[in-house]
Amino acid sequence: xxxxxxxxxxxxxxxxxxxxxxxxxxxxxxxxxxxxxxxxxxxxxxxxxxxxxxxxxxxxxxxxxxxxxxxxxxxxxxxxxxxxxxxxxxxxxxxxxxxxxxxxxxxxxxxxxxxxxxxxxxxxxxxxxxxxxxxxxxxxxxxxxxxxxxxxxxxxxxxxxxxxxxxxxxxxxxxxxxxxxxxxxxxxxxxxxxxxxxxxxxxxxxxxxxxxxxxxxxxxxxxxxxxxxxxxxxxxxxxxxxxxxxxxxxxxxxxxxxxxxxxxxxxxxxxxxxxxxxxxxxxxxxxxxxxxxxxxxxxxxxxxxxxxxxxxxxxxxxxxxxxxxxxxxxxxxxxxxxxxxxxxxxxxxxxxxxxxxxxxxxxxxxxxxxxxxxxxxxxxxxx
Numbered sequence: 373x374x375x376x377x378x379x380x381x382x383x384x385x386x387x388x389x390x391x392x393x394x395x396x397x398x399x400x401x402x403x404x405x406x407x408x409x410x411x412x413x414x415x416x417x418x419x420x421x422x423x424x425x426x427x428x429x430x431x432x433x434x435x436x437x438x439x440x441x442x443x444x445x446x447x448x449x450x451x452x453x454x455x456x457x458x459x460x461x462x463x464x465x466x467x468x469x470x471x472x473x474x475x476x477x478x479x480x481x482x483x484x485x486x487x488x489x490x491x492x493x494x495x496x497x498x499x500x501x502x503x504x505x506x507x508x509x510x511x512x513x514x515x516x517x518x519x520x521x522x523x524x525x526x527x528x529x530x531x532x533x534x535x536x537x538x539x540x541x542x543x544x545x546x547x548x549x550x551x552x553x554x555x556x557x558x559x560x561x562x563x564x565x566x567x568x569x570x571x572x573x574x575x576x577x578x579x580x581x582x583x584x585x586x587x588x589x590x591x592x593x594x595x596x597x598x599x600x601x602x603x604x605x606x607x608x609x610x611x612x613x614x615x616x617x618x619x620x621x622x623x624x625x626x627x628x629x630x631x632x633x634x635x636x637x638x639x640x641x642x643x644x645x646x647x648x649x650x651x652x653x654x655x656x657x658x659x660x661x662x663x664x665x666x667x668x669x670x671x672x673x674x675x676x677x678x679x680x681x682x683x684x685x686x687x688x689x690x691x692x693x694x695x696x697x698x699x700x701x702x703x704x705x706x707x708x709x710x711x712x713x714x715x716x717x718x719x720x721x722x723x724x725x726x727x728x729x730x731x732x733x734x735x736x737x738x739x740x741x742x743x744x745x746x747x748x749x750x751x752x753x754x755x
Contacts, residue, residue: 414476419510427523478680500541549618563683595659599750625666630695672720
């Protein structure tokens with residue numbers, strides 16, 4: 373959901389120079405090169421199948437009325453669960469689509485239903501309430517789409533303008549992004565630990581009189597963090613069919629053990645571009661890091677991210693970089709780790725912040741110019 377710019381392949385040269393510094397950090401069973409499959413086509417196909425099935429099911433007037441009521445009273449409808457209360461055979465089709473989506477995203481099978489149905493635009497409410505027959509369209513992950521396909525109750529496909537919402541009501545079949553992202557970051561954390569990208573626990577507090585950095589001095593009574601007091605992402609024009617953004621940030625640096633670590637941070641409040649949010653959210657826990665500098669790479673979940681593959685790609689790029697006694701920026705290494713195909717639409721690279729310092733107190737603009745954050749040091753006191 374963010375404006376994209378062409379990926380600069382110059383990052384590869386920077387990454388190679390970083391990788392040449394050392395090869396000391398190792399991990400078992402990690403392939404030498406991450407040939408990562410893209411889940412986009414699988415997820416898109418499952419959503420398209422679900423949209424076709426839902427559209428055909430709307431020929432049943434009683435069921436159509438039930439879906440209409442749900443769409444007008446709820447922002448997002450758990451359509452698989454709603455179908456379970458109807459005797460129309462739709463639930464099995466949607467459940468199968470849910471299963472394929474979860475598998476394609478690398479999520480645990482017990483996550484439950486991810487499919488959601490919503491009205492494409494608020495301007496469609498009056499036409500839907502008046503009884504205008506709705507069409508059903510699968511959501512697109514492509515910010516630059518100019519047309520989309522919607523299906524009617526006879527299964528016929530119709531081409532719509534992606535930039536201007538039609539007068540006819542359209543139900544959009546999408547994924548519960550918040551649920552998928554929360555589960556995905558849990559998988560990402562586990563996989564990063566598996567690959568060795570989570571460092572050892574912070575060192576204990578020094579004895580009185582010992583000379584240590586402020587993070588260690590505070591370890592016994594709390595720890596220093598960097599807190600986000602305000603954040604805004606750039607506004608841009610996007611297809612009406614796309615829903616709210618699902619943003620997360622990968623915080624990277626060198627852990628207390630000298631190895632690279634990656635800490636994913638969920639940012640569920642960042643729904644819309646052009647809006648200033650004031651979350652008071654902790655971005656960096658400095659007790660986890662050896663140096664007073666870290667990097668942040670902000671990404672958007674666009675529906676098709678496979679979190680196991682993302683962890684593997686990041687690990688392949690970062691595990692050969694070791695502590696050289698001074699801080700090394702890691703943003704370029706992470707960006708270069710993401711396979712080229714993913715830059716088409718999934719996952720979106722939003723922006724990055726190089727060398728965030730523990731002492732930073734003020735507004736920092738992203739390197740890409742797509743957003744800014746106001747940050748401040750914040751001490752978390754132990755009870």
